[in-house]
Amino acid sequence: MIHGESGSGKSYFGGTTPSPRLILDAEGGSRFIRTNRRRKTWDPLHETVPEDDGTWDACFVSILEWQSLYAAYEVLASGNHPFKSVVVDSLTEAQKRLVDDVAGVDQPSLQEWGTIGRHLEDMVRRLRDLTFHKTTPVSVVMLCLSHVRDEQTRPFLKGAIELALPAFVDVVAYLYTATSEDPGKSGGLEHYALLSPHNNIIAKDRTAALTEKYGAYATDANFSDWLDVIEAEFGPNN
Numbered sequence: 001m002i003h004g005e006s007g008s009g010k011s012y013f014g015g016t017t018p019s020p021r022l023i024l025d026a027e028g029g030s031r032f033i034r035t036n037r038r039r040k041t042w043d044p045l046h047e048t049v050p051e052d053d054g055t056w057d058a059c060f061v062s063i064l065e066w067q068s069l070y071a072a073y074e075v076l077a078s079g080n081h082p083f084k085s086v087v088v089d090s091l092t093e094a095q096k097r098l099v100d101d102v103a104g105v106d107q108p109s110l111q112e113w114g115t116i117g118r119h120l121e122d123m124v125r126r127l128r129d130l131t132f133h134k135t136t137p138v139s140v141v142m143l144c145l146s147h148v149r150d151e152q153t154r155p156f157l158k159g160a161i162e163l164a165l166p167a168f169v170d171v172v173a174y175l176y177t178a179t180s181e182d183p184g185k186s187g188g189l190e191h192y193a194l195l196s197p198h199n200n201i202i203a204k205d206r207t208a209a210l211t212e213k214y215g216a217y218a219t220d221a222n223f224s225d226w227l228d229v230i231e232a233e234f235g236p237n238n
Contacts, residue, residue: 001142001144001155001166001169001171001172001173002014002141002142002144002173002175003144003146003154003155003156003172003173003174003202004145004146004174005176007177008177008191009176009177009189009191010089010090010143010144011032011033011143012033012191013143013191013221013223014033014141014143014223015058016035016221016224016225017085017223017224018085018139018223018227020052020056020057020084021036021057021058021059021085021086021087022059022061022072022076022081022083023036023039023058023061023087024061024063024069024072024089024094025062025063025089026063026069026088026089026093026094026096027089027090027093029089030058031060035058036057036058038055038057038058039056039057039058040058040060041059041060041061041062042060042061042072043068044061044068044071045067045068049081052082059083063093063094063097066097066098066101066119069088069094069097070123073126073127076127076130076133077133079135079136084138085138085140085141086138086139086140087141087143088127088142088143089143090142090143091124091142091143091144091155091157092144092145092156092157094120095120095158099116099158102115102116102119113158113159116159117159117160120159120161121161121168124142124165124169125168128140139223139227142169144156144165149162151200152201153199153201153202154201154202155172171195171204171205171206171207171226172204173193173195173203174193174201174202175191175192175194177190177192190219191219191220192217192218192220192221194216195211195215195216195217196216207230207233207234209229209230209232209234210226210229213229
């Protein structure tokens, strides 16, 4: 789980996952990432999963309704797909799609919020479980906006799921940018990821491999590099 303010580089981080990658795109930011330029679109509600023919690195599913996310998940759960990684961009916006499906433009009732919370928690856990799929495990990155709740900076979701979410995943990192001292750095910015709690910011590294390698925060955060560190410690598919 990667959380951060708007413009902190979350979609950029998603583009550092191993290819071929599946982008479950609920807000459109990932299409501007350079590593996703060679891309293909897929409608899991009406099309079969694309083959990895070497012409694309990123496959985009537009999450305009919750059913599209669930249909994509069912293909992932089947194991009959070419993807090495999955990126949800973003979980904050995906929850809004779920709210639209449940309540439309009306304010959800208390009962409807219960339904929304159960469906979202179920999907988060299902996506997490793909990391130890019996035949076709994938790496899963869920991107999320940040906000302050109870004086803590945490992933931004509505309802009780917001407090429970960090417990469901292995790594929670807070992404932010700062001016780079390297004059050749693209955009003049360095991407950092806080890996340990600091200043009431929610972060954790259940693997301990990342904090042992990088310390409390990682410079120029790159998921594929992180995966190499974790696999060197625990072996592949962990």
